[in-house]
Structures are given as C-alpha cells and as structure tokens.
Amino acid sequence: MIAQTKVSVDRIKEFVKEDQLKLIPSHTPKQSNVMIVIETGEYAWKTSDQNLKNPTIKIVEKIETIKGYKVAICGSVGSGKSSLLSSILGEIPKISGVGAKVYGTKAYVPQSSWIQSGTVRENVLFGKEMIEGYYGDVLEACALDQDVKMWEDGNLTVVGERGMNLSGGQKQRIELARAVYSDSDVYILDDPFSAVDAHTGTHLFKKCLLQHLSLKTVIYATHQLEFLEAADLILVIKGGQIAQSGKYEDLIADLNGELVRQMAAHRKSLDQVNVGVSHAPLWC
Known part of the structure; x- marks a missing residue:
C-alpha cells in the first residue's frame, strides 16, 4: 500500500505541474x-x-x-x-x-460525456444548492424529465461505474444539464x-439554447x-x-x-x- 501510495502521489504531482493544463484565467x-x-x-x-x-x-x-x-x-x-x-x-x-x-x-460541455458515480441529481447539481423549481426547468430544457419519470428511483437513480447503464444521449443530456444548472455567464x-x-436535438436547441439560455452567451x-x-x-x-x-x-x-x-x-x-x-x- 505504501508503494502504491507513492506511485499515486508522484503521478498527481506530475499531473499538477503539467504546463499544458494552464487554462485561461477568469x-x-x-x-x-x-x-x-x-x-x-x-x-x-x-x-x-x-x-x-x-x-x-x-x-x-x-x-x-x-x-x-x-x-x-x-x-x-x-x-x-x-x-x-x-x-x-x-x-x-x-x-x-x-x-x-x-x-x-464559464461552463464547458465536451463531446466525450463525463458522468461521476452517484445519483442523477448529484451529477446535475455538482455540489450546488438544490433549487426545486429551477432544477425542474433545467431537466425539462435538457429533455431529461421524461427519462427521470421512467426510472424507478427518478432523479435518485444511481449512475456511473456501479450504477445503471446510460445511453450516449442520456449521458450527454445529463452533462448539458450540469452545465446549464451552473448558471454561468458563458x-x-x-x-x-x-x-x-x-427530435431530441431540436428540443435541446429550441428549449435549452434559444429559450432557457436566451440571455446567456453561447x-x-x-x-x-x-x-x-x-x-x-x-x-x-x-x-x-x-x-x-x-x-x-x-x-x-x-x-x-x-x-x-x-x-x-x-x-x-x-x-x-x-x-x-x-x-x-x-x-x-
């Protein structure tokens, strides 16, 4: 365990010191x-x-x-x-x-969807405070409300490595909902x-980009x-x-x-x- 810990620490140090990971400052x-x-x-x-x-x-x-x-x-x-x-x-x-x-x-949604192990709600909130009305609007704008209704545990359904398998489209919509819920400027x-x-793409474009994010820069x-x-x-x-x-x-x-x-x-x-x-x- 000590040897594994040392290897992990060395890899973390190398990752943190990587010059190419210097993002644009806010x-x-x-x-x-x-x-x-x-x-x-x-x-x-x-x-x-x-x-x-x-x-x-x-x-x-x-x-x-x-x-x-x-x-x-x-x-x-x-x-x-x-x-x-x-x-x-x-x-x-x-x-x-x-x-x-x-x-x-800034909020960034890459092509390759990233989902953390946890519930759908935890993936969308991503550490932010739960606001019921706003949360529901985000799910609807990202076409997730129907999926949540079909799942037995709703938005408390566990996803990720040890959770329920999701399609690529569902992962991408959860990732988009996470970004939208952050209420960023850009x-x-x-x-x-x-x-x-x-059909879902048209819904995302009209309901999410043009309506929900109408005042945001996208x-x-x-x-x-x-x-x-x-x-x-x-x-x-x-x-x-x-x-x-x-x-x-x-x-x-x-x-x-x-x-x-x-x-x-x-x-x-x-x-x-x-x-x-x-x-x-x-x-x-």
Whole structure:
C-alpha cells in the first residue's frame, strides 16, 4: 500500500505541474457587453518545430462576441471545430499572438460525456444548492424529465461505474444539464446534439439554447446545418482557420463562400443516400 501510495502521489504531482493544463484565467466582466474576445494568434498541441510551421488553429482576424449572442461553429470533420473551442478555453498552447479572453464564469460541455458515480441529481447539481423549481426547468430544457419519470428511483437513480447503464444521449443530456444548472455567464458547447436523435436535438436547441439560455452567451460547434440559421454569428472553419464569419443571411448570399460549399456537399450526400435507399432490395 505504501508503494502504491507513492506511485499515486508522484503521478498527481506530475499531473499538477503539467504546463499544458494552464487554462485561461477568469477575467472580471467588463462594463461593456463584450463577453468573448478571440484575438489573432496561433495554437498547436505540441510545440515542436513542425507544429510551429503548421499550427492546429490559426486566427487571423479579431472576433468579439456580445452578451446574449449565440455563436455557431461549423465545418467538415477534422476542420478544427473542437480545437477552436479548446483554444478559447486555453487548453491548446499558444505559440504566437495575443490569445482569447472570456469574461465571467464559464461552463464547458465536451463531446466525450463525463458522468461521476452517484445519483442523477448529484451529477446535475455538482455540489450546488438544490433549487426545486429551477432544477425542474433545467431537466425539462435538457429533455431529461421524461427519462427521470421512467426510472424507478427518478432523479435518485444511481449512475456511473456501479450504477445503471446510460445511453450516449442520456449521458450527454445529463452533462448539458450540469452545465446549464451552473448558471454561468458563458457556455461553450462542443456539438451537444451529436449523440441524440433529430427530435431530441431540436428540443435541446429550441428549449435549452434559444429559450432557457436566451440571455446567456453561447458558442457551440455543430455539423448539423439546420441549427445555423438561428445563430447571431456563424464561424465557418476550414483547415484550422476561420474561412468565413458573419450572419447566416450574409454567408448564404455569397455563392462562392465556404458555407454554401458545405451546404451543397451536405445536400449532395443526402441525395445519394436517398437514391441508394429507394433502389435497395426489400431484404435490406
């Protein structure tokens, strides 16, 4: 046990001293309505000579996000959506430039859901005080109220390693509810609709993002183009850079723009799937 304890302590020391885990410090909110400032800069996961020449994320233009804005980040697979969010959080080392600033408290929902061993209520509250009415509103906004009603123990159902098995969508919604209940100033969501069906995704977008978080600043990455039109600002990512930025109406008006290309490719892939389904034999 002494040997195991020493190994554990050494690993904890190594983890705490890791330079790459220095997140962006919290900034005091400004008097103005600006909540997120993305300055010019370059970011790379590893600061080797090769990565310095080809950074993971490169910001060439300053972007400011106003309080209450909903900012959508879209792009193809591997274009750098998650990396851009990580650069805003300060998880990717900055190799040049000014960097990003986030004013006020932050709540982050990653793609890989994390659930702690305990009850559903404990996962949502995450140490905060229980407020019955607000707690119920959060469950409804995150489409968890129906799940809770179906479980025998309700929100006291134990989940995690020794608890009930949850689907990927349920884990993601619990994680989203945890962030929403924190009542933060800025919400950074990494594709919160990826593990749910289309109906539930629409509910999360309308009830949670647009209604419950209507007064909050939300920046979310998504590959579902139907969630872009309601955004106040759209950032189109290509090859680790922001290829386009602006309102939905302005971006689709540019017929040679990157967003129009992505929408055309998405439409083409759907047409190919529909054609394949219509001509498939019955036994398929």
